[in-house]
Amino acid sequence: MKALKELGQNFLIDGSVASAIAAAGEIVPGEIVWEIGPGKGILSEAILRYAPTLTAFELDRRLELPLKEKFGQRLNLVRADVIRYDWSELIIAPDYRVKLIANIPYQITSPLLSKLEANREHFSRIVLMVQSEVADRLTASKGTKAYGLMTLRLQLYFNISILMRVPRELFDPVPGVDSAVIVMTPRQDSPVLRDPELFFQLIHHAFQHRRKTLRNNLLQILTKPQLVALEKQDKFDLTRRGETFSEAEFIRLCDLIASLRHVS
Numbered sequence: 017m018k019a020l021k022e023l024g025q026n027f028l029i030d031g032s033v034a035s036a037i038a039a040a041g042e043i044v045p046g047e048i049v050w051e052i053g054p055g056k057g058i059l060s061e062a063i064l065r066y067a068p069t070l071t072a073f074e075l076d077r078r079l080e081l082p083l084k085e086k087f088g089q090r091l092n093l094v095r096a097d098v099i100r101y102d103w104s105e106l107i108i109a110p111d112y113r114v115k116l117i118a119n120i121p122y123q124i125t126s127p128l129l130s131k132l133e134a135n136r137e138h139f140s141r142i143v144l145m146v147q148s149e150v151a152d153r154l155t156a157s158k159g160t161k162a163y164g165l166m167t168l169r170l171q172l173y174f175n176i177s178i179l180m181r182v183p184r185e186l187f188d189p190v191p192g193v194d195s196a197v198i199v200m201t202p203r204q205d206s207p208v209l210r211d212p213e214l215f216f217q218l219i220h221h222a223f224q225h226r227r228k229t230l231r232n233n234l235l236q237i238l239t240k241p242q243l244v245a246l247e248k249q250d251k252f253d254l255t256r257r258g259e260t261f262s263e264a265e266f267i268r269l270c271d272l273i274a275s276l277r278h279v280s
């Protein structure tokens with residue numbers, strides 16, 4: 017069977033890595049487990065050592081029969097594009113909680129992270145193999161090159177850590193990038209945003225041109241008098257670049273901008 021590049025088909029060939037990913041799910045009896053892209057089933061097999069059944073989304077219909085033959089009724093195969101699929105078909109109750117464990121096709125990383133963000137209350141633990149560079153961005157600290165929009169968006173709702181790095185040679189065919197496994201758990205101390213729309217607009221602009229100062233980037237959403245007022249009001253040094261601002265500083269900035277807009 018020819019691996020399809022457009023479906024991100026780089027199959028994991030190392031059983032010990034699959035076992036480590038499944039173990040990181042910390043599955044407890046009775047929990048609902050999802051996988052995205054079971055492929056030939058190396059990770060599904062490892063997950064099924066901990067869970068009696070597994071729900072898995074797979075877009076490639078050629079894999080349906082081999083997967084069914086291998087796992088039978090224990091695998092609830094959803095033959096669909098996980099991004100287009102309406103998750104509310106499965107998430108049937110407000111207290112529905114899922115553990116998601118997957119080696120994802122890398123081209124769906126951004127839309128998948130957005131979808132996870134939107135449905136975050138339903139995920140108790142997420143273990144994902146992603147591109148190494150994405151893992152760096154998701155776990156980045158303020159002031160580093162990897163720190164940016166993706167970091168702030170996802171760290172707002174999840175604690176994220178890197179479980180392990182996975183070299184490209186452990187996949188077939190060998191991809192052009194290295195990988196890493198990340199673990200995401202819901203953040204208990206997630207800050208409540210007064211104006212989420214403005215906050216996301218702010219961080220979007222703050223990182224739009226990374227080499228520019230925050231002041232120059234903010235000129236896209238604020239007038240010059242508003243900027244001057246902002247600098248005076250809280251002694252914010254807006255000549256700093258966006259990457260030097262912490263989450264708390266962005267939130268404070270956002271609140272100030274909201275009040276400035278209110279009066280002007």
Ligand code: SAM
Nearest residue numbers: 023027028053054055074075076097098119121
């Ligand atoms: N889990 C297997 C492994 O570790 O070897 C396969 C991982 S492979 C990187 C990604 C898998 O996702 C492929 O089986 C591919 O067919 C499937 N896939 C690609 N796009 C998908 C989508 N939008 N929805 C569901 N599955 C998808």
